[in-house]
Amino acid sequence: MAEILVLVDHADSDVKKVTLELLTLARRLGEPSAVFVGNGFDSAKDRLAEYGAAKVYVADGDDMSSYLVGPSVDVLAKVLEDAGSVAAVLLSSGAEGKEIAGRLAIRTGSGLITDATDVTSSGDGLLAEQQVFGGSTVVRSRVTTGTPIITLRPNSTAPEAASAGADRVDVTVELSDAAKGARITDRVVEEKGERPDLSGAAIVVSGGRGVGSGENFSVIEALADALGAAVGASRAVTDAGWYPHQHQVGQTGKTVSPQLYIAAGISGAIQHRAGMQTSKTIVAVNKDPEAPIFELVDFGVVGDLHQVLPALTDEVTKRKA
Amino acid sequence: MNIVVCVKQVPDTWSEKKLDPADNTLDRGATDPVMNEMDEYAVEEALRLQEASGGEVTVLCMGPESATETVRKALSMGADKAIHVLDPGLHGSDAVATSLALAKAVGTTSYDLVLLGSESSDARMSVLPAMLAERLGIPQLTFAKEVTVDGSAVKIKRLTDDGYQAVEAQLPAVVSVVEKINEPRYPSFKGIMAAKKKPVETLSLGDLGIEAGDVGLGGAWSAVESFEAAPPRQAGTIVKDEGDGAAKLAEFLASKKFI
Ligand SMILES: Cc1cc2nc3c(=O)[nH]c(=O)nc-3n(C[C@H](O)[C@H](O)[C@H](O)COP(=O)(O)OP(=O)(O)OC[C@H]3O[C@@H](n4cnc5c(N)ncnc54)[C@H](O)[C@@H]3O)c2cc1C
Numbered sequence A: 001m002a003e004i005l006v007l008v009d010h011a012d013s014d015v016k017k018v019t020l021e022l023l024t025l026a027r028r029l030g031e032p033s034a035v036f037v038g039n040g041f042d043s044a045k046d047r048l049a050e051y052g053a054a055k056v057y058v059a060d061g062d063d064m065s066s067y068l069v070g071p072s073v074d075v076l077a078k079v080l081e082d083a084g085s086v087a088a089v090l091l092s093s094g095a096e097g098k099e100i101a102g103r104l105a106i107r108t109g110s111g112l113i114t115d116a117t118d119v120t121s122s123g124d125g126l127l128a129e130q131q132v133f134g135g136s137t138v139v140r141s142r143v144t145t146g147t148p149i150i151t152l153r154p155n156s157t158a159p160e161a162a163s164a165g166a167d168r169v170d171v172t173v174e175l176s177d178a179a180k181g182a183r184i185t186d187r188v189v190e191e192k193g194e195r196p197d198l199s200g201a202a203i204v205v206s207g208g209r210g211v212g213s214g215e216n217f218s219v220i221e222a223l224a225d226a227l228g229a230a231v232g233a234s235r236a237v238t239d240a241g242w243y244p245h246q247h248q249v250g251q252t253g254k255t256v257s258p259q260l261y262i263a264a265g266i267s268g269a270i271q272h273r274a275g276m277q278t279s280k281t282i283v284a285v286n287k288d289p290e291a292p293i294f295e296l297v298d299f300g301v302v303g304d305l306h307q308v309l310p311a312l313t314d315e316v317t318k319r320k321a
Numbered sequence B: 001m002n003i004v005v006c007v008k009q010v011p012d013t014w015s016e017k018k019l020d021p022a023d024n025t026l027d028r029g030a031t032d033p034v035m036n037e038m039d040e041y042a043v044e045e046a047l048r049l050q051e052a053s054g055g056e057v058t059v060l061c062m063g064p065e066s067a068t069e070t071v072r073k074a075l076s077m078g079a080d081k082a083i084h085v086l087d088p089g090l091h092g093s094d095a096v097a098t099s100l101a102l103a104k105a106v107g108t109t110s111y112d113l114v115l116l117g118s119e120s121s122d123a124r125m126s127v128l129p130a131m132l133a134e135r136l137g138i139p140q141l142t143f144a145k146e147v148t149v150d151g152s153a154v155k156i157k158r159l160t161d162d163g164y165q166a167v168e169a170q171l172p173a174v175v176s177v178v179e180k181i182n183e184p185r186y187p188s189f190k191g192i193m194a195a196k197k198k199p200v201e202t203l204s205l206g207d208l209g210i211e212a213g214d215v216g217l218g219g220a221w222s223a224v225e226s227f228e229a230a231p232p233r234q235a236g237t238i239v240k241d242e243g244d245g246a247a248k249l250a251e252f253l254a255s256k257k258f259i
């Protein structure tokens, strides 16, 4: 079976859920091999084995994480060159995954498809499905030149375990000058709580200007905690400094596609919708019955979020007990 | 310091976007064109860097005839001159081809910094800045919420999922900006008048030494096979809270097995 490369998305060897999704998808298309760039393979190995990586190409060393994007491009290009016939390279549709994919496409003369929501075998190739224009149009495309390089949105495939060896194959690369152009001199984590990561969360509870203040965001957090959800925010909120920017959902924030998205006090501006419109189930609480967010919802409550949310939190806690 | 700033003309975010069934490309006739919002921030940053350290700001835009409006807008904000890459053969270009045309056009100038927006509102790929850096063989500093140039070094704060990274490189470099970086100025009346006299160089594929087969629909390395309207969302249930809104919502969530 043809080999499918999956670039492992990890932070200090902590493998992100999207990688497990990509491995699951890769198993439907061929034989999945993971590519691990950076230190920490030993602690990641079990997860990769559990989700079916037959082989793991490993390129470690401090240099691999000292530069932006470039090292992963060099490593993937080398693996492609050495491995011979690879049917596709799958990456996560995060900022970095897409940049790596873009550069790899040019380096290897390969076509690129970003933000796919599914990939299937079709004819003698792969067909990628994308949802464009805020989810209003479904597009199916295929790569016609080189090795298909495809980035997938988190939450597009449900991860399923299937054990395999995750056998280590060392990759030795001398980083190119291009890879060492942009040096990362500092990493600042502005806030990292106990809540799930926004991009991969199954449930997201987001607050907008209607929440009223930074302190009031506790009503959003309380509901999120009751549901085991991540916290999101509109730009009005992050601009006002009520909540950190990394929680912003929308065109210039994160694109999320959870099973359930709850928007409270958010009007539903086009730029906000761009980041959440493909969520499976959408719920809104807004006191204005004319708010455009109601055009998208599966269930909407016209009312004051300061009344509805705390009552809902109690109800959820009660039912879960 | 000479700066090239890339701006794209896109359909207005509010207008409904459609694909043209004739060739599966964006139906640009169906929408009102504007400058990609994020690129206004790139133009603003270019002007601020120029105010601090001199040099020239060149606008670069690849797009159809109508994109001259976007070029004019960037000039009226204060850029010095412009390059408009215009050729019927470019219609239907994918990101790979667009990055080729932009790289060739950047190559006709003497530049220290290439500034871009971090995402176009229609393609939403966020890959061009990285691809352009790859083609030009210079460092990429992308998703910047802050840019500083210090002699021959450029430093940015790159927005990440959980905070930011400090990234630095030597000039020349490619930098893409996010909208947190500044507040774009409005063109002044004087700026609008001055823009009419600023030089705009129009370059064709031939001028750039690009083979027609390498760009446009025919040169794309990926192809749309089919498209269709997504199944419309079922109209949802909307209730007015009369003290029982939370209970009804909880009932709905339970019916979907979320609780
Ligand atoms: C280049 C660009 C990029 C952008 N990117 C993004 C982005 O990534 N993400 C994003 O979100 N926005 C983005 N925006 C901004 C966007 O256009 C909107 O301004 C923003 O989404 C509005 O946020 P909001 O819905 O919280 O606020 P508003 O539009 O002010 O809406 C507040 C809502 O709360 C309701 N409300 C008020 N009080 C209550 C209450 N007590 N109970 C219930 N409901 C209440 C009101 O009825 C109203 O509908 C961008 C804009 C630009 C120009």
Ligand SMILES: Nc1ncnc2c1ncn2[C@@H]1O[C@H](COP(=O)(O)O)[C@@H](O)[C@H]1O
Pocket (backbone or CB within 6 Å): B006, B007, B008, B009, B036, B038, B039, B042, B060, B061, B062, B063, B095, B098, B102, B115, B116, B117, B118, B119, B120, B121, B123, B124, B125, B126, B127, B128, B129
């Ligand atoms: N046709 C174009 N002409 C000039 N600049 C462009 C063009 N397409 C994209 N760009 C630049 O690339 C950035 C990212 O675009 P994208 O990768 O399409 O999301 C935009 O914000 C622009 O600065």
